[in-house]
Amino acid sequence: MATNVLMPALSPTMEQGKLAKWLKKEGDAVRSGDILAEIETDKATMEVEAIDEGTLAKILVPEGSDNVAVNTPIAVIAADGEDASRLNVASDATQAAKGKDAAQKGAPPPPAVATAASVPATVHAAPPPEAPEVPEGAVMETMTVREALRDAMAEEMRRDENVFVLGEEVAEYQGAYKVTQGLLQEFGAKRVVDTPITEHGFAGLGVGAAMAGLRPIVEFMTFNFAMQAMDQIINSAAKTHYMSGGQMSCPIVFRGPNGAAARVAAQHSQDYAAWFSHVPGLKVVAPYTAADAKGLLKSAIRDPNPVIFLENEILYGHTFEVPKLDDFLVPIGKARIARKGEHVTIVSFGIGMTYALQAAAELEKEGLDAEVVDLRTIRPMDSATIIESVKKTGRCVTVEEGWPQSGVGAEIVARLMEEAFDYLDAPVMRVAGRDAPMPYAANLEKLALPSVAEVVAAAKAVCYR
Amino acid sequence: MAAASSTARAKAAPRKSSASAPKIPAFTKDEELAAYREMLLIRRFEEKAGQMYGMGLIGGFCHLYIGQEAIAVGMRMAAKEGDQTISSYRDHGHMLACGMDPKAVMAELTGRRGGASKGKGGSMHMFSRAKGFFGGHGIVGAQVPLGTGLAFADRYLGNDNVSFTYFGDGAANQGQVYESFNMAELWKLPVIYVVENNLYAMGTSVARSSALTDFSKRGQSFNIPGEQVDGMDVRAVKAAGDRAAQWCRAGNGPIILEMQTYRYRGHSMSDPAKYRPKEEVQKMREEHDPIEQVRARLIAGKQASEEELKEIDAEIRKVVAEAADFASHDQEPDPAELWTDVLL
Numbered sequence: 087m088a089t090n091v092l093m094p095a096l097s098p099t100m101e102q103g104k105l106a107k108w109l110k111k112e113g114d115a116v117r118s119g120d121i122l123a124e125i126e127t128d129k130a131t132m133e134v135e136a137i138d139e140g141t142l143a144k145i146l147v148p149e150g151s152d153n154v155a156v157n158t159p160i161a162v163i164a165a166d167g168e169d170a171s172r173l174n175v176a177s178d179a180t181q182a183a184k185g186k187d188a189a190q191k192g193a194p195p196p197p198a199v200a201t202a203a204s205v206p207a208t209v210h211a212a213p214p215p216e217a218p219e220v221p222e223g224a225v226m227e228t229m230t231v232r233e234a235l236r237d238a239m240a241e242e243m244r245r246d247e248n249v250f251v252l253g254e255e256v257a258e259y260q261g262a263y264k265v266t267q268g269l270l271q272e273f274g275a276k277r278v279v280d281t282p283i284t285e286h287g288f289a290g291l292g293v294g295a296a297m298a299g300l301r302p303i304v305e306f307m308t309f310n311f312a313m314q315a316m317d318q319i320i321n322s323a324a325k326t327h328y329m330s331g332g333q334m335s336c337p338i339v340f341r342g343p344n345g346a347a348a349r350v351a352a353q354h355s356q357d358y359a360a361w362f363s364h365v366p367g368l369k370v371v372a373p374y375t376a377a378d379a380k381g382l383l384k385s386a387i388r389d390p391n392p393v394i395f396l397e398n399e400i401l402y403g404h405t406f407e408v409p410k411l412d413d414f415l416v417p418i419g420k421a422r423i424a425r426k427g428e429h430v431t432i433v434s435f436g437i438g439m440t441y442a443l444q445a446a447a448e449l450e451k452e453g454l455d456a457e458v459v460d461l462r463t464i465r466p467m468d469s470a471t472i473i474e475s476v477k478k479t480g481r482c483v484t485v486e487e488g489w490p491q492s493g494v495g496a497e498i499v500a501r502l503m504e505e506a507f508d509y510l511d512a513p514v515m516r517v518a519g520r521d522a523p524m525p526y527a528a529n530l531e532k533l534a535l536p537s538v539a540e541v542v543a544a545a546k547a548v549c550y551r
Numbered sequence: 552m553a554a555a556s557s558t559a560r561a562k563a564a565p566r567k568s569s570a571s572a573p574k575i576p577a578f579t580k581d582e583e584l585a586a587y588r589e590m591l592l593i594r595r596f597e598e599k600a601g602q603m604y605g606m607g608l609i610g611g612f613c614h615l616y617i618g619q620e621a622i623a624v625g626m627r628m629a630a631k632e633g634d635q636t637i638s639s640y641r642d643h644g645h646m647l648a649c650g651m652d653p654k655a656v657m658a659e660l661t662g663r664r665g666g667a668s669k670g671k672g673g674s675m676h677m678f679s680r681a682k683g684f685f686g687g688h689g690i691v692g693a694q695v696p697l698g699t700g701l702a703f704a705d706r707y708l709g710n711d712n713v714s715f716t717y718f719g720d721g722a723a724n725q726g727q728v729y730e731s732f733n734m735a736e737l738w739k740l741p742v743i744y745v746v747e748n749n750l751y752a753m754g755t756s757v758a759r760s761s762a763l764t765d766f767s768k769r770g771q772s773f774n775i776p777g778e779q780v781d782g783m784d785v786r787a788v789k790a791a792g793d794r795a796a797q798w799c800r801a802g803n804g805p806i807i808l809e810m811q812t813y814r815y816r817g818h819s820m821s822d823p824a825k826y827r828p829k830e831e832v833q834k835m836r837e838e839h840d841p842i843e844q845v846r847a848r849l850i851a852g853k854q855a856s857e858e859e860l861k862e863i864d865a866e867i868r869k870v871v872a873e874a875a876d877f878a879s880h881d882q883e884p885d886p887a888e889l890w891t892d893v894l895l
């Protein structure tokens with residue numbers, strides 16, 4: 087059967103081009119892969135290859151022809167044994183034109199049919215907790231955030247052999263900030279693995295191991311160094327499940343201290359909460375208390391998705407009450423009311439909670455009763471808990487150490503505008519880090535970070551006091 | 552390999568002379584026919600993909616594997632059940648060699664719901680848990696640590712599987728490759744690093760991008776052994792693959808195979824490949840074509856007749872035509888798919 091050679095496109099947007107040159111002439115034998123002709127557009131030149139074998143029976147478009155439409159038959163190839171001279175070329179060409187129509191019918195359905203809804207249905211977390219996270223009468227013990235994190239990892243490693251810890255100085259040195267203290271002794275070098283200083287490599291290795299079914303906990307000495315590994319976290323960990331049509335899950339935890347420590351200056355003082363929370367396919371957790379650190383880290387390790395677990399160096403040494411339970415889990419995606427109040431809602435997370443809670447104490451002295459919401463999870467964000475609080479108070483202030491633009495506060499403000507505008511009695515205000523890299527000088531560093539006084543002032547402002 | 556006679560080639564990368572290369576073991580008739588069939592499937596599939604791209608049915612980046620078929624096919628012949636494969640965006644050939652359904656691969660290229668990733672991954676991002684194909688990765692070099700992680704899991708889980716980790720000559724200059732080499736040797740991970748040296752990274756020749764153009768030596772500072780292989784001869788590829796897999800399975804750690812190959816087409820569909828002389832391409836096609844080599848041996852050795860080979864050709868054309876037909880007529884993904892698979 088004779089086949090038509092069609093005018094090809096150099097790109098999906100090309101509609102026509104010039105048939106610059108024929109490299110074969112009528113009657114020539116043609117093998118698949120042979121170059122038949124050259125076509126040109128203003129941008130590039132391309133070769134037309136034969137994909138069928140036979141004889142070039144007829145050239146339908148002479149060389150030098152301009153404005154040849156894509157998919158126009160430009161030649162006919164007769165199959166082996168077919169008499170090229172007797173082919174009814176004209177009717178073949180018409181058939182080709184019909185064939186083109188048919189091909190277009192087979193082409194993608196019109197956008198109207200295939201266009202997805204532009205906005206996902208808003209998914210709110212379930213309304214207020216059914217059962218308390220900490221059962222009535224549970225015995226509490228006092229511990230640091232550091233110890234709580236270590237205990238969470240140790241418990242999960244005892245529970246599941248495929249959980250392992252990977253990172254710089256996590257084993258022999260017991261962790262640069264001693265969070266992995268004792269893990270090497272208990273679990274051995276197979277499961278507590280010191281890496282070279284190779285963030286991008288070991289983050290990717292962790293993702294690969296997770297794709298193969300292991301449960302890596304990848305520690306970044308600080309999240310500042312996770313910038314080296316950003317590509318693997320976003321392009322490999324966060325997107326693979328989606329790109330594989332649900333086949334490749336990535337149960338991995340990336341954890342380490344995030345945000346400003348003290349006097350370590352611009353390159354080592356950055357809050358990545360907003361960065362990671364921008365990315366679908368990740369969960370982002372940032373606990374404040376030791377109990378939340380423990381319960382959320384355990385949940386993160388069990389989660390089938392990549393979880394960014396943002397700790398804070400300054401909080402590592404803070405002590406809190408932690409329930410003494412065999413298996414204490416805190417669900418990812420649920421905010422916590424850290425303090426009940428009537429007049430104004432203050433929303434924060436991680437170390438931002440220190441400002442929020444102190445400000446609430448100050449405000450109380452001035453007769454303002456603040457409700458403080460600890461987000462705990464940045465993504466997926468528990469809008470429902472924030473909105474429930476704002477329904478009551480009508481006023482809201484957000485607090486974070488990170489930069490204001492496109493920050494976590496900005497996201498909360500947008501959600502309140504979209505979903506709770508009618509409940510607001512004043513514009514929402516953000517308290518955030520200064521819009522500048524972190525300076526080294528002690529005095530400047532202090533100025534760069536938010537303060538309790540600023541939170542108090544913002545709360546009063548939204549209450550018109 | 553004999554291609555060293557081409558001056559352009561010789562300048563681009565000094566090749567080991569075929570005289571000093573290890574003797575190439577002959578294939579059995581069955582092996583020759585299997586290799587012929589597999590390579591032909593990839594060739595015809597890619598030609599069809601190129602044609603469909605030209606018709607506007609495939610969009611975006613589309614990197615064809617034409618010319619490099621012997622690598623995917625020969626290495627696959629050295630693999631066993633449970634081994635993992637991971638590669639770059641130039642992945643169609645590897646997926647077919649791994650046994651993925653041509654229909655699913657082609658429908659992914661056209662972005663339809665029957666595609667290997669439900670139409671959400673496209674040419675550069677396809678996966679198959681069932682076939683041990685771990686992608687399909689669009690960021691140059693990123694698959695190398697991932698492949699190392701697959702090997703880490705093999706060792707961790709105590710099986711004797713091997714991770715076949717493919718990357719290009721251009722990717723070989725990425726830092727994470729060397730981070731991976733170091734960890735792989737340090738922890739004796741069972742990974743075969745296959746450098747598909749097709750002499751060009753987009754328009755940049757190896758000579759213009761690499762201080763050390765012998766990629767088999769790129770592991771030297773980590774004590775990883777390496778070998779240069781004629782990547783146009785499927786028998787040489789399989790033999791090297793067998794040696795490498797055995798090395799890895801025996802617990803010796805990683806190994807590097809530099810496959811000396813050539814891509815006939817441009818880097819992607821919109822690359823007219825003006826950076827290399829036409830004669831260079833023509834010479835490779837005429838003198839070193841991986842499929843023609845097998846074909847010539849089959850005929851010369853009277854292991855198959857022209858007729859039998861024509862029949863195989865016809866069968867493969869049919870498979871490819873069916874894949875193309877399916878991929879052209881299958882529906883686009885349901886709009887709701889936009890929101891699925893983001894998380895478990």
Ligand SMILES: Cc1ncc(C[n+]2csc(CCOP(=O)(O)OP(=O)(O)O)c2C)c(N)n1
Nearest residue numbers: 641689690691719720721722749751752753
């Ligand atoms: C990190 C990164 N940088 C640049 C690119 C753009 N890019 C895509 S392929 C490519 C060339 C890679 O060449 P090589 O590794 O030799 O593989 P080949 O394409 O020859 O198979 C480049 C520069 C990319 N995808 N990722």
Ligand SMILES: [Mg+2]
Nearest residue numbers: 719720751752
């Ligand atoms: Mg290359």
